[in-house]
Amino acid sequence: MEIEIESGMSILDVSRVAMNFVSGPMSENGELGDQEDQQPGGKKMEIQLELNLKQKLATRLGTLIAASLVYFCFCCDTAVASVIFAALLGLLLRSPTFVFSLVMTAQRDIMALQRFLALNLYLLKRDRGGFTIARCFQQLARAQPQKSCFVMDDRRITYAEALLLSEKVAGFFSTQGLQRGDCVALLMETRLEYPCIWLGLSQLGVITALINSNLRGESLLHSIKVANAKALIFGSELMDVLQSLIEKEQLPCLPVYQYTDKELRTIPGHELLPGAVDLSAALATQQAMALPPSSSAEEARSKLLYVYTSGTTGLPKAAVITNLRFLFMAAGTFYMLRLNRDDVVYNPLPLYHTAGGIVGVGMALLNGSTVVLRKKFSAKNFWLDCSRNDCTVAQYIGELCRYLLATPYTPEQQHHRLRMMYGNGLRPQIWSQFVRRFSIPQIGEIYGATEGNSNLINISNREGAIGFVPVYGRKIYPVQVLLCDEETGELLKDPRGHCIRCRPGEAGLLVGKVDSRRAVSAFHGYADKGASEKKLLRNVFAKDDVFFNSGDMVVCDILGYFYFKDRTGDTFRWRGENVATQEVEAIITNCVGLEDCVVYGVEIPHVEGKAGMAAIVDPGRKVDMDYLSIMLRGSLPAYARPLFIRLLDEIPRTATFKLKKRELANEGYDLTRLSDPIFYLNRDGVYRHLSRDQYKSLQAGTAGL
Numbered sequence: 283m284e285i286e287i288e289s290g291m292s293i294l295d296v297s298r299v300a301m302n303f304v305s306g307p308m309s310e311n312g313e314l315g316d317q318e319d320q321q322p323g324g325k326k327m328e329i330q331l332e333l334n335l336k337q338k339l340a341t342r343l344g345t346l347i348a349a350s351l352v353y354f355c356f357c358c359d360t361a362v363a364s365v366i367f368a369a370l371l372g373l374l375l376r377s378p379t380f381v382f383s384l385v386m387t388a389q390r391d392i393m394a395l396q397r398f399l400a401l402n403l404y405l406l407k408r409d410r411g412g413f414t415i416a417r418c419f420q421q422l423a424r425a426q427p428q429k430s431c432f433v434m435d436d437r438r439i440t441y442a443e444a445l446l447l448s449e450k451v452a453g454f455f456s457t458q459g460l461q462r463g464d465c466v467a468l469l470m471e472t473r474l475e476y477p478c479i480w481l482g483l484s485q486l487g488v489i490t491a492l493i494n495s496n497l498r499g500e501s502l503l504h505s506i507k508v509a510n511a512k513a514l515i516f517g518s519e520l521m522d523v524l525q526s527l528i529e530k531e532q533l534p535c536l537p538v539y540q541y542t543d544k545e546l547r548t549i550p551g552h553e554l555l556p557g558a559v560d561l562s563a564a565l566a567t568q569q570a571m572a573l574p575p576s577s578s579a580e581e582a583r584s585k586l587l588y589v590y591t592s593g594t595t596g597l598p599k600a601a602v603i604t605n606l607r608f609l610f611m612a613a614g615t616f617y618m619l620r621l622n623r624d625d626v627v628y629n630p631l632p633l634y635h636t637a638g639g640i641v642g643v644g645m646a647l648l649n650g651s652t653v654v655l656r657k658k659f660s661a662k663n664f665w666l667d668c669s670r671n672d673c674t675v676a677q678y679i680g681e682l683c684r685y686l687l688a689t690p691y692t693p694e695q696q697h698h699r700l701r702m703m704y705g706n707g708l709r710p711q712i713w714s715q716f717v718r719r720f721s722i723p724q725i726g727e728i729y730g731a732t733e734g735n736s737n738l739i740n741i742s743n744r745e746g747a748i749g750f751v752p753v754y755g756r757k758i759y760p761v762q763v764l765l766c767d768e769e770t771g772e773l774l775k776d777p778r779g780h781c782i783r784c785r786p787g788e789a790g791l792l793v794g795k796v797d798s799r800r801a802v803s804a805f806h807g808y809a810d811k812g813a814s815e816k817k818l819l820r821n822v823f824a825k826d827d828v829f830f831n832s833g834d835m836v837v838c839d840i841l842g843y844f845y846f847k848d849r850t851g852d853t854f855r856w857r858g859e860n861v862a863t864q865e866v867e868a869i870i871t872n873c874v875g876l877e878d879c880v881v882y883g884v885e886i887p888h889v890e891g892k893a894g895m896a897a898i899v900d901p902g903r904k905v906d907m908d909y910l911s912i913m914l915r916g917s918l919p920a921y922a923r924p925l926f927i928r929l930l931d932e933i934p935r936t937a938t939f940k941l942k943k944r945e946l947a948n949e950g951y952d953l954t955r956l957s958d959p960i961f962y963l964n965r966d967g968v969y970r971h972l973s974r975d976q977y978k979s980l981q982a983g984t985a986g987l
Contacts, residue, residue, distance in 0.1 A: 329746070330839045331787040333379055341378040344385070345371070383753040383841050390742045391752045394618070397741070401617040405609060412577040414605045415586060416485045419647045420445060420573055431646050432474045433671060434655040439474045446570055447475060451482025453571035454564055458513070458537070462487030465509045465588065468634075469493040469502075469524075470517035470541065472657045476633045477643045479515060479541070484586055484605075485573055491588040491600060492634040495520060496919035501865065503532055504597045509588050509809055511536060515561060518542040518552040525555070582606045588809060589636055591732045597865050600809035601733035603640065607806060611636065611730070612644020618739050619704055619726040621675060623650040628668050628676040628700075630656040636732040637705060642677050651675075661685040665720070668698045676700055680707025681858040683716050684890045696721045704728060707858070709890060710746030710845070729846070733817070735803045736761050736794035736832040738844055747843040748836070756783070756842070760795035760803040762829070763788075763836055763844075764822070771850035773819070781822045786840045789847050793819060793829040805830050854883025854892040857921035861894055863943075866922055870896055873913040874905050878933050881924060882943045884950040888983030894924035897946050901931045907961055907969040915967050925987075926951045927961040927969055953977045 333341065349371050374381050408418070423431075427442035439447075460466065466483055468490050470476055480490035491509035493502070495517075502523070506514065513536055516524055527533040539561040546552045554560050586608055588600035615621070627645045631638030633655075645651040654671045656663075664686055668676055682705075689695075704726030708716065717725060727740040729748035738749025738761060751759045765774045765782040773781050773791065784790035796818070797803040805828075807814025819829045835847040853860050863881040870879045878899040883892025898905060907927075914923050928951070934942040951960050951972060962972040979985040 329845060330841060332840065333382055337382060338378045341382040342375055345374050345381055379840055380753065387753065387841050394741060397618050397620065401614055404613055408609055409582045409606055410579065412579045412581040414484060414581050415608050415647055416481055417573060417577060419481060422650050426650060430652045432653055432655055434474050437474055444478050447478040448482035449570035449572055450565045450568040451479055452485040454568045455483060455488065456486055456571060460486060460488050460512060464512045465489045465491055467491045467493050467506045467509060467511035467514045469495060469514065469520055471495050471519050472633050472655055477647065480587065487584065489585045489588060492639055494590055494634050498523065498919065499917045501597060505590055506534060509600045513537045513539065515539045515541060518546055521551060521555060589732050591860060599813050602806040602808060604806055608640055608644065609648065611640050612648050615641050615704065615728060616645065616649045618741055619702065621645065621649065621651065625651045625675045626654060626671060626673045627651050628654045628673040630659040630664065631677055631679065637677065637679060661689050665695045665698055668700060672699055674699050674701055676703045678703050678705035678708065679858045680709055681890045683708050684712060687712055687716055702726055713745050731832055733808060734794060734832055735796060735805050735830050736792050744843055746845055748846050749844050750842045753842045760797065762793050763790040763838060764793055766791045786838055789835050789837045791850065792832045792834050792836045796828040796830055856891045856893055859921040861922045866894065866918065866924065869917045870898065873910050874898060880933055880943055880946060882947045884947055886987065887981055889987050895926040895928065895951060896924040897928045897930055897933055899933055900929040903929055903959065905929060911968045923963060925963050928958050930958045
């Protein structure tokens with residue numbers, strides 16, 4: 283047996299050569315999988331949970347070779363060193379999995395450590411200097427005034443123009459009586475001016491609540507009220523939404539400011555709403571108000587935005603985004619994925635969400651990149667937009683990737699300059715197919731909740747992984763995976779009453795340790811303090827420790843990579859949005875006036891996320907589906923409306939009278955197993971009996987979802 287050792291090779295290289303020699307050909311990432319998920323086109327995603335016999339032998343052989351070199355170079359001259367060395371060698375030979383993981387991930391971990399240290403140094407400087415997002419942007423705008431900041435369709439706004447507009451917004455609202463700590467609700471579709479408006483308000487210390495522009499009725503009113511908004515800014519494209527609230531006398535009594543683009547002023551339906559202030563006209567003549575030259579240290583930790591999330595239950599919750607939190611999310615992506623100022627970032631995501639409005643927009647506001655916006659995502663125009671604007675980086679969410687794959691193939695889909703796409707939710711089942719078809723060199727998968735601190739990122743292009751934690755850092759990094767009952771989501775405890783960490787291959791609840799002193803692990807919660815407390819777990823590993831409950835089930839491998847498995851609790855994800863089941867249940871119950879209604883997510887083959895399904899107790903089959911269809915269209919955004927409705931005599935319960943949602947979800951909409959009536963939401967917005975042909979189309983992935 284011969285192993286070639288080249289001149290200048292390190293001990294790490296020697297070990298890796300030995301492992302590869304004995305264990306034979308490995309995958310593209312250098313590992314052999316034990317647990318595999320079938321991929322389109324025959325490729326399998328590999329999740330390594332243990333070493334096979336060859337790998338154990340290779341690891342021990344590599345350890346012996348490397349140890350021999352170390353011993354003869356440094357330890358052979360002294361007896362004490364020899365004894366210590368022998369003890370360490372014995373431990374290493376008994377732990378081949380740890381040694382294998384350490385060697386195979388060393389390059390990844392060194393790269394991550396360098397970037398993580400650079401990120402933390404940046405955050406520390408900004409925190410101690412009291413830098414807000416507005417102050418960071420001011421520095422950038424003065425350094426590169428003529429560079430394009432935001433681009434959308436045929437319009438663009440330079441850094442100097444964006445700074446001037448934000449300073450005009452600050453000047454105008456300073457005359458309107460708003461004070462530091464007040465909140466303004468922003469209800470507007472994507473446009474170039476969107477970030478400038480909330481940026482200007484932030485110069486005054488005013489918090490902006492970024493309202494989902496798809497919300498209607500009770501959900502919209504709740505979002506405005508829960509933030510305790512003192513004023514409302516809306517885009518004229520949403521005039522009908524405001525008019526509906528006014529006609530029903532539901533709109534709270536607060537000042538209303540209407541923003542209308544120049545090209546929309548002459549189009550019917552965009553006239554000034556009675557009682558509203560014409561914000562665009564006021565800003566045209568407004569004097570700019572610059573930031574004061576100095577800042578206080580605490581400004582970096584002041585509240586900046588409210589971004590709405592479903593959380594796990596109830597109506598939308600206003601998650602608190604401080605300036606430092608914004609810095610961490612945007613700069614974290616920039617540093618960890620090694621983006622640069624010359625990148626042109628394509629961002630087709632809505633700006634009221636964390637992904638588009640913080641991680642996307644932040645590339646311009648904090649890092650000096652040009653960000654290309656789009657009012658509404660278009661699978662047909664995605665690659666055309668990237669090519670036309672010379673984009674080098676693009677954002678995604680999992681649902682978006684599936685839509686792109688569903689488009690007919692054209693050679694133009696590979697005529698782009700993208701070197702990376704980053705985002706969250708790219709399913710392992712389509713990962714390799716997506717990368718190959720569209721020629722994407724690198725995928726930067728990011729995991730993290732808007733309000734949470736369980737942050738992970740995949741910087742090594744590992745297929746299917748949402749991120750990683752070095753094998754030697756599992757107990758010290760703030761992100762942990764806790765063993766729980768997969769049926770109920772209840773955490774399992776050891777005899778001392780402490781939670782149990784999962785081993786590789788064990789599915790568990792992902793949590794993040796809360797430390798308010800650090801931007802990486804701080805938890806700022808929601809505007810509603812009661813809702814914040816519900817997301818916290820206490821006394822997890824020790825008395826008085828606090829962890830954030832992500833509500834997500836994950837599994838990790840022996841190399842430290844994490845893979846998403848499922849969501850717990852009363853939330854599911856559909857069309858790239860989190861749907862809170864209790865909110866939908868409340869609306870359906872009010873519509874039909876029945877005793878029990880349960881909403882849950884069901885999986886559909888070839889479709890991202892889980893579609894909503896409602897089970898309604900209706901022994902007499904008296905539900906008026908036409909009326910229910912109308913009420914749900916008027917009360918819920920499209921993504922929150924159940925795709926299926928099942929009528930049954932009773933809902934199964936546990937011995938303690940808890941509703942068995944998981945059992946219902948497992949039964950789904952299977953016409954071959956169920957005799958209950960099942961209704962399907964058709965394209966015209968009306969629920970009708972699910973036909974056999976529709977069922978077959980759903981199973982085959984040809985239903986057009």
